[in-house]
Amino acid sequence: MVGLSLDDDRWPRHGGQAAALLARFGLPHDQPLIDFSANLNPLGPPAWVPERLAELAAGLAHYPDPGYPRAREAIARHEGVAVEQVLLTNGGAEAIFLTAALHPGGRAAVLQPSFGEYTRACAAHGLAVSSLAMTAPDFRLDPEAVEARLGDCDLLFLCRPNNPTGTLSPWMAVETLLGMARRQNCRVVIDEAFIDFVDAPGERLSPLLAGFDNLILLRSLTKLYTLPGLRLGYVLAGEETMRRLQDHQPPWSVNHLAAELVEDLLADEDFLVRTQAWLREERPRFQSRLASLGLEVMPSQANFCLVRQNTGPAAADALLGRLLHAxxxxxxxxxxSGLDGSWLRLALRGRADNDRLFAALAAEISP
Ligand SMILES: Cc1ncc(COP(=O)(O)O)c(C=O)c1O
Known part of the structure; x- marks a missing residue:
């Protein structure tokens, strides 16, 4: 951090927030931009979505069933868990805030660097938050190092694959972490918002729910299906945790259109296959082209990666500004937390857009 607090509004808190950056760099608000800052699937939303939403509009005049049985049954089938273990949420963001609500005034730890909403959600519910640094240079999870520093935490947040580093904590290390946390009465919240972008079948941690009642898994459907304006996510957890989470969720938190889409989204296997084919081809090309431009590239298993020139945060800001101009x-x-601003995070897009990124970087990187 370069003297900025999490609440500093000079930098936008999320990707996809062009207006604040354009203003900061003195550029017109309507400057045309290709957005590499929000980690969304460039193939989505699936082509059938607008028509389906139009059909669903007829239901807007009715309250949804606040238990969302059809959506939750579809998720339970998809994840191989009981329907009682599923809570539908208004995006992954609501899921994060609901888990923090489990321990008001308690203690939490966040494995950093990671998504800023864990800290914000904990602050909103009065939890004291400590940062546990992942092991540099590749930001690995080291369960023994976490155990030594966990203290009497109620909640531990881990993102997998991690935003912003793209690293996927290995299954074995996660199991060790869960066992260790259980001995200390600590719930582990693992945010798998980007798990569908990982090119390794069987990496979803849902099977671990059967053995670890201290595991809470968070998912987002917003990223994979490119629906940030609609918003969909869910929580998977043991039944007792689930009952407590439900108590904190406002009724009808998920709107009718989003809830009714869940079953069809999860049934669209073709969309998933096409997404994985795109990633298999584009991710290695993306990372090697960036490296060939002389950038340090953090190896990523997600649909985004960190890059830097190793010339410090001020140079990274200048590059960000020149890229915006371009x-x-x-x-x-x-x-x-744990990054000093000298990195930039870039999301993978379609090949033509990515080629424009490489060309702009080649022109703007100072030798
Ligand atoms: C790691 C992580 N979890 C959750 C979210 C929030 O997802 P949603 O847009 O579904 O609320 C984000 C959004 O950027 C994220 O990066």
């Missing part, structure tokens, strides 16, 4: 929106990293 019509490219990248994500700054000033608000990620």
């Amino acid at each position: 019509g490219i929106l990248a994500r700054h990293t000033h608000d990620f």
